[in-house]
Amino acid sequence: MLLVGKLASKKAIIALVIVIAIIAIAGLAYYFILAKPFSAVPAKLSLSQGNVQVLRNNSWQNAVEGMQLFEKDSVKTGSDSKASILLFEASIVRLNENTEIEISKLVDAGDLKNNSATLAQKAGRTWSKVLKISGVKEYAIESPTAIAAVRGTAFDFWIQAAKVIIGIAEGRVLVKAGGIEELLEEGKQAVVENGAIRIEDFVEDSWVLENKQADEAFEQELKQKLKERFATLIGIAKAQYGLSDEQIDSYIEQAISQNLGIEDLEKAMSSQGASMP
Template identity: 30%
Template sequence: MKIRTMMAILTGLCLCAGLAAFHQFSYAAKPNKATLTGVKGKVAVKAKGTSEWKAATNNMEVNAGDTVKTSADSSVIIKFSDGSMVKQGAMATMTIGSLSGSAANAQTKLDVDSGKTWARVRKLGNEASFNIETPTAVAGVRGTFFSSEAEESVSTFDVFDGQVVVSSAADPSQSVAVNAHERTTVASNKAPAAPTRIPAEEENKGRSGFSEEEYTSATFEIQVSVSPQVVKPGENATLSVQVFKNGEPYAREVDLKLTLGGSAIFNDSGSNTISVTTGSTGGATLQISNSVEESVSVDASMTIKVKK
């Protein structure tokens, strides 16, 4: 198996509060929530019970009943507390049907009104569920990588890894199990078609819609704090950085490149950039200084190795 090395560029958030309390709850106790990342192009969110569309931003939390809409040449990734992710392609509309439970037993339902989505769902526990509904079908997932495309009167499901059980929206008793490399379609008021093999070229194109590199990059997050946030001449400030994977501290050494905005410099390098290896907990602490009084922004990049 080949290992592909890629660079993930993330903008660190300059927070006055320490990082230790940021993820103070254990994985099992974290509530099931959905957060936007990888926003590209024009993406809008309409909160439940409102008519106003607001521009989507990275790290924006969306709740049950909220609707996410993408325009042409646009896309967004929705991350869930258990590490599952859904990428919404261009010209697609999806409503967060329900979010309940905790990360360990999350129950998630997404209503795809139109357009194409790709779902990478982590293996679920016995009490967890992850369903994607289209106007004509329902897909039940327990750990897989697949795409769904909702058109006016037919939905198409391509399964790349794992298995998806697809049923008719009109009659849920009519269902088929779709295995890896297979496709089914569901027309309005019809039973799902018998699964067929996805043509190799179409499967490769489908997989690339939410690539391993894109998924891995979205899995990681870098949190940065600067204290005090406003750095004054002649005084030092402490920059703390922590790498997270699926919302949990990444307990490994990580090679990072950090770049400061404005006039600030790292004391160790004497410049605004530095390469640093975190400790075994995925965190590092550095001293910075400045010749002028200003708030400091931080860009961070890390190298990720992806199995291919």
């Protein structure tokens, strides 16, 4: 199935996701549910630099690269230290220096649609990049004074002395504080202070720019992982639809950049009368 130049946008997306469905639904659904394609680890720690510790069973210990994290574990970075947590192999949260978070909720539903994670941030600054392809239906970061809830977005969560700043780089984020709710769009930030929410333009500093670049690299790594693990399925798609390597690359990149999840693919297939494998 080839996309032609004058194809309407909606039809183009449907054509795109049906091709991706061969790779993503047949591949991800079977491999995640039956064979766990990347790994069976819902949360995995990566050490970027400096001193990083993990609290487990009421005891702080030095973190180890690639260690699995569980519900109720806490992660803490020291001065000049950074770390990241890979969630369900296709979403990531990065911790700046002097940051502490607890994984208060971590649910691997096994169906690529209903995974969930909630982080309790106690100090510092985090950056979250949440992709639908990871199957995360609910994702939130909570602090004592504010909650940011999302699905499929990138945002900054910064606890300062007397306020919390939540900046939206992609998508939308629901911010809750003091009984108030505000739905923030891309390019905006919420300043939560004294129980009130103030909406401003998102201020992009060096931390934000650094994470935007890291997100681009993360998406490229994810694309390569998909290609490597589903090489056989990609070969079938190429043979059946006459697709080139360049087109396959383009389709996968669009599926990631347009933040398509399994539900989106299922709907597209259903609209064309196709059935799930």
